[in-house]
Amino acid sequence: MFWLTFKRIVRSGLQNFFRNGFVSFSSLLVMTITLFIIVSVMLLGGFLRFSLDQVKEKVDVTVYFVTTAAEPDILAIEKSLEGLPEVASVTYTSRDDALAAFEARHANDSLTLSALGALGANPLEASLEIKAKNPSDYAGIAAFLDSGSSELLSADGSPVIDTVDYSENKAVIDKITNIIDSANQLGLWLAIIFIVVSVAVAFNTIRLIIFMARDEIAVMRLVGASQKYVKGPFVVSGVFAGTIAAFLTLTLSALITFAINHYYGSYFVGFDVFGYYLSHFFGILGVTLGAGILLGALGSYLAVEKYLKD
Amino acid sequence: MILFEKVTKKYPNDTVAVRDVTLAIEPSEFVSIVGHSGAGKTTLTKMLLAEERPTSGRVFFGSVDIHRLKKDEIHHFRRKIGTIFQDFRLLPQKTVYENVAFAMEVSGKSDEEIMADVPHVLDLVNLADKAFNFPHELSGGEKQRVAIARAIVNQPDIIIADEPTGNLDPVSTYEIVQILRKINELGTTIILATHNKGVVDSIGRRVLTMEDGVVVRDDPSGKYSM
Numbered sequence: 001m002f003w004l005t006f007k008r009i010v011r012s013g014l015q016n017f018f019r020n021g022f023v024s025f026s027s028l029l030v031m032t033i034t035l036f037i038i039v040s041v042m043l044l045g046g047f048l049r050f051s052l053d054q055v056k057e058k059v060d061v062t063v064y065f066v067t068t069a070a071e072p073d074i075l076a077i078e079k080s081l082e083g084l085p086e087v088a089s090v091t092y093t094s095r096d097d098a099l100a101a102f103e104a105r106h107a108n109d110s111l112t113l114s115a116l117g118a119l120g121a122n123p124l125e126a127s128l129e130i131k132a133k134n135p136s137d138y139a140g141i142a143a144f145l146d147s148g149s150s151e152l153l154s155a156d157g158s159p160v161i162d163t164v165d166y167s168e169n170k171a172v173i174d175k176i177t178n179i180i181d182s183a184n185q186l187g188l189w190l191a192i193i194f195i196v197v198s199v200a201v202a203f204n205t206i207r208l209i210i211f212m213a214r215d216e217i218a219v220m221r222l223v224g225a226s227q228k229y230v231k232g233p234f235v236v237s238g239v240f241a242g243t244i245a246a247f248l249t250l251t252l253s254a255l256i257t258f259a260i261n262h263y264y265g266s267y268f269v270g271f272d273v274f275g276y277y278l279s280h281f282f283g284i285l286g287v288t289l290g291a292g293i294l295l296g297a298l299g300s301y302l303a304v305e306k307y308l309k310d
Numbered sequence: 311m312i313l314f315e316k317v318t319k320k321y322p323n324d325t326v327a328v329r330d331v332t333l334a335i336e337p338s339e340f341v342s343i344v345g346h347s348g349a350g351k352t353t354l355t356k357m358l359l360a361e362e363r364p365t366s367g368r369v370f371f372g373s374v375d376i377h378r379l380k381k382d383e384i385h386h387f388r389r390k391i392g393t394i395f396q397d398f399r400l401l402p403q404k405t406v407y408e409n410v411a412f413a414m415e416v417s418g419k420s421d422e423e424i425m426a427d428v429p430h431v432l433d434l435v436n437l438a439d440k441a442f443n444f445p446h447e448l449s450g451g452e453k454q455r456v457a458i459a460r461a462i463v464n465q466p467d468i469i470i471a472d473e474p475t476g477n478l479d480p481v482s483t484y485e486i487v488q489i490l491r492k493i494n495e496l497g498t499t500i501i502l503a504t505h506n507k508g509v510v511d512s513i514g515r516r517v518l519t520m521e522d523g524v525v526v527r528d529d530p531s532g533k534y535s536m
Contacts, residue, residue, distance in 0.1 A: 005418070215399070224413070
């Protein structure tokens with residue numbers, strides 16, 4: 001009996017969906033727009049995270065060592081820095097490497113190169129470039145470097161650090177950290193507002209569609225249909241519309257992200273939108289399909305419920 | 311047997327649609343309820359269908375007090391009654407066949423029973439050749455015959471027909487009345503609410519006359535007289 005009823009409800013729901021061509025088309029359209037907004041929010045989130053990582057990459061603290069500092073002392077400090085939980089990586093640049101990089105950078109600037117040659121010796125300092133796991137960790141790392149701890153001294157106990165290039169960067173780093181935090185929060189709120197508004201619009205469209213079918217609902221009840229027999233086909237139509245809308249959204253998103261990469265890739269500072277979409281496809285598929293089905297089923301269920309109360 | 315026991319129905323705006331009505335309808339009777347618009351005919355049939363609750367009094371179907379039925383029992387009860395309305399009330403997205411089959415589907419009949427009974431009933435109302443048409447492709451008389459087929463397909467104990475000929479031409483009206491008489495001869499109780507004098511006179515069976523919510527006349531084999 002259960003399967004017989006189930007089969008009839010599904011058949012009736014699908015039949016209604018296909019026979020109500022225009023009405024089904026409009027619900028499909030509204031649901032697709034809603035789901036597309038959800039996918040766009042997800043892609044925007046990916047872009048924000050990517051930008052955050054990019055900015056994080058560009059932020060660092062550099063420690064310059066006095067020219068007399070011995071390499072083993074510097075390497076020992078590098079080792080103790082790597083032991084800090086906040087530190088993501090430490091890159092050592094020796095005095096010779098710094099000189100080579102300087103010369104390469106000024107290869108076409110003979111005046112600067114001759115001035116350097118006139119000095120007779122390499123004036124450049126060895127350095128350690130430190131990257132933190134989070135932008136907020138730089139303050140702690142800088143404080144450690146300024147602490148004068150015994151780990152930061154040479155083997156004979158003399159200081160080897162000349163300058164810590166952090167306090168100059170501090171303002172910039174703080175500003176970037178704040179901007180990223182604000183962008184994240186703003187993005188989250190915008191996403192919530194967009195999703196709430198579009199879900200409300202989709203729910204209202206479904207309510208209107210079922211409002212138009214209220215006489216039909218009354219007839220079904222008069223003929224002796226049980227509540228589940230009245231609700232069932234509407235819920236099936238809703239779920240079907242939600243599923244189709246989800247697949248339309250996924251196809252549309254693939255085409256749009258592909259087009260963005262192709263035509264406007266340069267505006268996204270290296271963010272591969274289409275690649276991100278493909279690499280997160282199954283997550284996006286799950287969310288879109290889940291949201292589509294939930295929207296269709298719940299929207300229809302609640303709307304029909306209104307006409308079954310008495 | 312159907313029994314209305316001191317039934318009164320007031321609407322929230324203090325309109326009294328039915329006033330202290332007591333009447334009994336025996337099995338296999340053909341009862342016409344006549345009266346002007348607003349006399350209370352439709353309200354009376356709605357209370358029998360559990361679409362409206364009486365403000366006071368009780369309505370019995372056999373030994374069952376209809377308005378004491380639980381919400382999940384009402385649809386089972388409604389399957390014992392076939393309904394026919396002036397505006398046909400067919401499901402617009404379903405074909406003639408599907409409209410009739412729907413009444414059987416909701417009462418849990420098997421596919422085999424549906425495939426056997428629906429063509430038979432459509433044949434009875436002379437619509438076998440329109441089985442796969444949609445309601446909007448039919449004339450008024452044809453639509454009403456679909457409604458009758460749907461009403462009788464589950465072999466109900468009673469058929470309530472509320473102004474079934476109100477939208478029909480004289481030929482279609484005659485056809486509908488003949489079909490209702492035939493159904494009644496097979497043992498189904500028919501309750502016909504109408505203000506069509508010709509229809510009531512041609513049937514020549516029991517007539518209840520209503521005025522302002524009150525049954526003012528009950529003739530066992532009456533004619534329409536107002």
